[in-house]
Amino acid sequence: MIVITLQREKCIGCNYCVEHAPERWAMSKKDGKSVLLGARDRKGFHTVKVNDEELEQNKTAAKSCPVKIIKVTKI
């Protein structure tokens, strides 16, 4: 399993995470920031546990995030 975390408040809405991992990310049309699909919001940190097969594309999403607010950890 892997854990993906998004510190959503700092998102600048560049869309890179959606480009790299469209199954896990979407852009909110409401506030223009990214949404980590399936995640729960814990005090601004949005977290979701997913299968290993999503590791690579989400690592790329984290790497390409210009404001470095995505964290991907293998557990």
Next chain:
Amino acid sequence: MKKQNVEIMAPAGGFDSMMAAIQGGANSIYFGVEQLNMRARATMNFGLEDIKEVAETCRQHNVRTYITLNTIIYDHDLTVVKTIVNAAKDAGITAIIAADQAVIAYARSVGMEVHISTQVNVTNIETVKFYSLFCDTIVLARELSLTQVKKITDAIEHEQIKGPSGRLIEIEIFVHGALCMAVSGKCYLSLHTHNSSANRGACIQNCRRTYKVIDEEEGYELKIDNEYIMSAQDLCTIEFIDQVIDSGVTVLKIEGRGKGPEYVKTVTECYREAADAYFEGTFTAEKAKVWKDKMEQVFNRGFWSGYYLGQELGEWTDTSGSKAKMRKVYIGKGNKYFTKIGVAEFQIEAHNLSVGDAVIITGPTTGLIETKIEEIHTQNGAVSQAVKGDICSIKLEKPIRKSDKLYKLVSAAE
């Protein structure tokens, strides 16, 4: 038509800078809301909920307000654009500074005044004519010479080019602050190297770093005198403000939404005084020198005149950060103010405070207060120095608030 005066527009990265701008004599302020502005990375942007308070405070001080909404815009941003424009309209914000056509079109559709951002790089009269269909003020590209600026303002007057308000188009230019190494709004350096687009307000400013040039074929490293080969010095026009005003511009804009209230107040004050002196006929080179010296005390990368006088390239800075001659050191926070006796109480949280120290106090309502410590009182009575942990009182004519921060000014060399 001879102008009576010019508008000094100051940056507001937060409430403290906004108050500092007002205290410095700004006629208008500009600020970002949420992520769609050129300082998206900064933590200091205002939220939607702040717009009303900004508008109200500025209205009380007769200061105009502009929201920067000037990044490139994607489909998923369109709702936010509308939300911000609507909130601005409801709050009575003066205008939106826009670059993308989607923003321009929506703001116009709800009757909001639009200013064209420098991100659009307007460099000729035909483009001014085009945008006059939608906007009343245009910020020209920062790379024009004053001769080119004058040609544009003359043509506006001659051809009577008017905006939606029915007034002649007003021209705004940057007079002070950071400059880009590339034409503003067209730099992709940060995007290419760090995937972080300057045009979405996320510039990582890697042009401000040192670089080596290596001949890959033979491995020779070229020696470069100034390793900051891409980092332009900061723009400063105060010494030729007469020529700037004579070019027919109406608004003089100061860069620096990422900078502190002491920068905002000092720079705004200097340009306000310089412009007033020009119109009173008392502007002199000696005065300009005094203003420039004053501005060297706050954040700067060294000054040059930008492209306005047609200088050759090569005015690169030789430092990664500021060349300010003074720096601020955090001392403590405000506790309370005793109005009747004019005394402010502070909690000292770091370093120490001595009689004779030059200090500044900043805060969202306070703005910026500059003073010199003449006496200090602690629980031990009058002392010459208060140290970390002390609660101390100082004489102060203006009130402070609980959230205010107290800084000591020390020489940058210290």
